[in-house]
Amino acid sequence: MQLLLSLALLAITANAVCTKITVRREWGQLSAADKNAYIAAVKKITARPMSNQYKDPTKMSTDDFSTTHAANAHWAHANAEFLVFHRAMLRLYEKALESAGWTGGLIYLDEGAVPTTWNKLDLFSKDYFGSVTRTQQCLTDGQFSKASGFVDLGDNGRSCVSRCGSGTMWSAKYIATNVLSTATTYEQLRGDDTANYHGTGHMVMGGNCDMGNPLWSPRDPLFYLHHTYVDKIYWKWQQLCPSYVTDYEGNLSAGKNPNPLLGNSRPVSPTLPLDSWVGLTAADVFDTKNDFLCYTYSKSAGDIDYTAAKCPKGQTANTNPWATNTTKTRRQDETRLAKRAATKLPSGSVTVAEGINGTSQVQVTCASKTSNYIIPAGCVIHKSFCSHISVKPANSEAAKKDSHCPMVIRPACDKETDYVRADNLKAPEPTSVYQYPSFLTDKQIRVRNMDHCGVRASDVNVMRLVDELNAGLRV
Template sequence: MGNLIRLLLVVLACLHVEATLAHRAGSNCTTISKRREWANMADADKKAYIAAEQCLFKSPQKLNKMPGAKTRWDEFVSLHQIHALQIHSTGQFLPYHRYFLNVHQALLAECGYTGGLPWWDETKDAGKFSKAKVFDKILGFGGSGQGSKNCVADGPYANLQVNIGQGFQTNPRCVNRKLTDSLSSSCSAKDVATAISGKDYDAAWLAIYMGPHLYGHMALAMMDGDSITSSGDPLFMMHHGFVDKMWWDWQSKDLAKRLTDMGGPNAQDPAVGFIEFGGGTESQSKMWGKPTAAMLAVTPDPTAGDNGNITTLNHVLSSLGIIPDATVRDVMDIKGGYLCYEYV
């Protein structure tokens, strides 16, 4: 190859990199929101975040369409309940929960919190969750629950009520959780490294879902360990910040490919249901009940935007009016413009 051609190729390659970077920076992502680990957040920021969360528990519902919702917090929990059978054990698990974090950010803003979302680096507390700073009773989420219902008895969420759950029911209950340190050992840095070693999205979402995501849930047993409404415990958002960061860290290993790599089913297979339990939705309904007619009436089409049963970049992500709908494409890049944040 002649030197001139070689030079031309180098110039073209540089131009391409520059164009890619220009696209990445995105004209709409100039002020990057910083998502800090809870342990590294300033006390004043922790207090502001907690105050906004408490405010959501005390604000009345606004949408007038979420079955059983009495408060703004209930509406947020209901959103997860209504989507439960399409956003777990499916390819849209990661993009939907990234969008769900963004919905949470918008709700916190309604209560005056405009800082970055905190997250919990569970790798640092693996095997000893109960010692983690997130469970501080003043500058944290309170500890493991107490009594026969495992109600969180100390901290800012003691004595607060959630009216959504268990499962597809809508009954009042306390914010509750039960910590099991031994299960938390599967949220270690080694486990995370394994979870994000998949070669394509199909491998990655499943490994993250069945790995530290699932073990974190089992170790915390938030809201009776109920997969459908565990979002009722504010701690859920800290765990899912950790899960979202896992996806981003996987994407960051090969951004050129992984900003567009999507797949997996867009709804659960009724014969399997939640893959971590097996047995199918029919047998799982004994534990959790079934979506009521009122819930089904507001449940979005799980295939919306996809033209089939596989999750695509055109898949529609809905919050039923809390914030405008988005697409999976919108949430692929955390600095793409629709989203603008980083984990620090």
């Protein structure tokens, strides 16, 4: 009975289609007047005092968003919530900007169109977001510099934005070929967000400064242009097949904070509350045409042609959403959701034993496979997946700081992490259009508490893809 009620409510929410849809545009598509108006609204909500609540965005300040992202970073990344958590965050931020006078929608930076020339855009000039430095110093120019009067309260007395990135981001070709063309499930699209276009964008533009900080990256207003771009890719994938709109998956152990170690492994539910965002579930942010989200995206230079895999029911994938999205209404696939909610996975169990020096040895059994983990002192499990676990600081205040707790821990690396170039492949020449994106160093992975195995496996995949393009084996 509860399941039927949840699905009924889900259908009502999904079918409440908005009447005046907002088009989120690329930075280069804005006039100078619009660019300044957008920045003015950002500065206006940054000047607000913290509201310490996350339900009414008209009262929220930039600091509210930064703080809740820091507090939730350890369990809103590397799991099913990643894309929907950030989509909810972006929509609330968009509403906050609307309350400050900006009604032009969120803005994105089309990173795939400018993978090697991004820092030459007017976005990173003294007229707008400020120049990129090479050290952890405050921005020296631009409308978000301390000299301009911009104050980002941040944490621990921080009062300025720093941005010290460099390198090459994922190109539109890599994203189309390695992501949009191949992903046929939500989990494949999400890819554990360890070393893909999402992670690379943070590190290339942020370096060891604010944008590169996994907890406090929203301190840099550039965060929202980057994550709106990530959301656009999610949106583009959803437009490929009707069932993708509601596709939401991942297996985890049920449980409640602060010790979610009990219960059997089961699929995530679209009707469970999202971490932090009061009153919102994943289902509330599936369809961008529902009354809460009510937005679409502009077409930009990085939206190149590509061939996608067939849809689950055999239909041809829609790779050009701009040709159909103004007339095509997408509905929730209630049957699909009902089947997923009723799915029974093999029972899983989690047992905990005290470790040495405050560590915990955790054993997770899922689908007859047992994995062992060592949880660092001061950290506890938040969610347990069949393939990995996500942890969080045991102390809630520590969650708001640069905690040492890893965002994801895997039992062992069973993936290819050393790349050996095949004889028929070709490394990029200095003048080639296809270059390797910047890869994280071991130190950067360690400092940011990322999954080393996942990062290196992603590196191998993209290096092979680039070499195939340079060898003419892909088009």
